[in-house]
Amino acid sequence: MTPDLMEQGARRVQARQAKLAQSTESGGRSAGFGRVVHAGEVDVTHGRILYLEDVSVSFDGFKAINKLSLDIAPGELRCIIGPNGAGKTTMMDIITGKTRPDEGTVYFGSTIDLLRYKEADIAQLGIGRKFQKPTVFEHLTVYENLELALKTDKGVKASMFFRLDSGQGDRLAEILHTIHLAGDVNRLAGNLSHGQKQWLEIGMLLMQDPKLLLLDEPVAGMTDEETVRTAELFLTLKGKHSLMVVEHDMSFIRSISEIVTVLCEGSVLAQGTLDEVQNDERVIEVYLGR
Numbered sequence: 001m002t003p004d005l006m007e008q009g010a011r012r013v014q015a016r017q018a019k020l021a022q023s024t025e026s027g028g029r030s031a032g033f034g035r036v037v038h039a040g041e042v043d044v045t046h047g048r049i050l051y052l053e054d055v056s057v058s059f060d061g062f063k064a065i066n067k068l069s070l071d072i073a074p075g076e077l078r079c080i081i082g083p084n085g086a087g088k089t090t091m092m093d094i095i096t097g098k099t100r101p102d103e104g105t106v107y108f109g110s111t112i113d114l115l116r117y118k119e120a121d122i123a124q125l126g127i128g129r130k131f132q133k134p135t136v137f138e139h140l141t142v143y144e145n146l147e148l149a150l151k152t153d154k155g156v157k158a159s160m161f162f163r164l165d166s167g168q169g170d171r172l173a174e175i176l177h178t179i180h181l182a183g184d185v186n187r188l189a190g191n192l193s194h195g196q197k198q199w200l201e202i203g204m205l206l207m208q209d210p211k212l213l214l215l216d217e218p219v220a221g222m223t224d225e226e227t228v229r230t231a232e233l234f235l236t237l238k239g240k241h242s243l244m245v246v247e248h249d250m251s252f253i254r255s256i257s258e259i260v261t262v263l264c265e266g267s268v269l270a271q272g273t274l275d276e277v278q279n280d281e282r283v284i285e286v287y288l289g290r
């Protein structure tokens with residue numbers, strides 16, 4: 001290395017350290033500097049699996065997300081509520097790389113800057129997303145749908161000869177049980193109820209062992225009984241995975257929630273237990289008191 005290149009390198013290190021010294025407690029973009037993280041792992045040494053700071057996005061001049069900051073702890077089940085148009089789905093679009101924010105910081109663990117990744121890569125990193133409408137393969141059985149979830153990153157030829165290894169087989173059996181479909185393995189997905197299709201899709205996400213699951217209105221359209229069983233399912237997943245659940249169904253939120261974040265006009269309006277946010281005058285005015 002030539003002396004001028006060494007000098008340039010030393011200047012870069014100095015500049016980076018000066019930036020680190022000014023950073024916030026969480027460290028923002030520089031949080032992981034100098035720490036070794038192994039492939040497939042998420043660094044949660046700062047106690048956060050997901051971290052958003054001052055994120056904004058506008059659509060045709062309308063600020064759908066406005067200086068949004070929030071974080072989620074590893075294994076946490078976070079509920080997000082808020083009026084229509086508050087930006088809940090848009091926030092998930094940003095986390096999963098579907099929408100690029102105009103500004104702000106979005107980190108997965110302390111070291112993975114999600115804004116550097118494409119949508120498909122973010123799924124590979126361990127963030128699974130469930131949209132409102134179930135998207136299972138109706139002409140395949142429950143078993144085949146789950147099996148297929150493991151093949152998504154493989155080419156056509158590799159998929160044709162793909163066989164589950166024993167670990168994957170055990171995992172599939174365990175997931176079938178978790179999603180309450182152990183007795184329906186050979187049924188065509190198209191013949192399942194709406195709720196069962198939702199569970200199957202969650203099972204497909206689980207096959208990839210996501211660290212963080214984003215679930216947008218998962219109980220919309222479910223029967224009361226299905227809703228109760230979905231609450232049980234989420235409580236089983238909590239701890240093993242981190243979950244972000246957006247819902248309008250307050251009795252469902254009550255049955256699963258610890259911390260509830262209220263979004264309004266693209267930012268956090270309130271945060272706390274469900275009782276705390278339900279008694280917050282501002283929340284009553286914009287959402288619950290409608």
Ligand SMILES: Nc1ncnc2c1ncn2[C@@H]1O[C@H](COP(=O)(O)OP(=O)(O)OP(=O)(O)O)[C@@H](O)[C@H]1O
Nearest residue numbers: 059060063064082083084085086087088089090091
């Ligand atoms: N791609 C887009 N282009 C233009 N406007 C958008 C786009 N995505 C979202 N919006 C607007 O941003 C705002 C926030 O929408 P978003 O879907 O995130 O709300 P939400 O909180 O999920 O509401 P809901 O509870 O009805 O699902 C809305 O006004 C919406 O019309």
Ligand SMILES: [Mg+2]
Nearest residue numbers: 088089090216
């Ligand atoms: Mg939405």
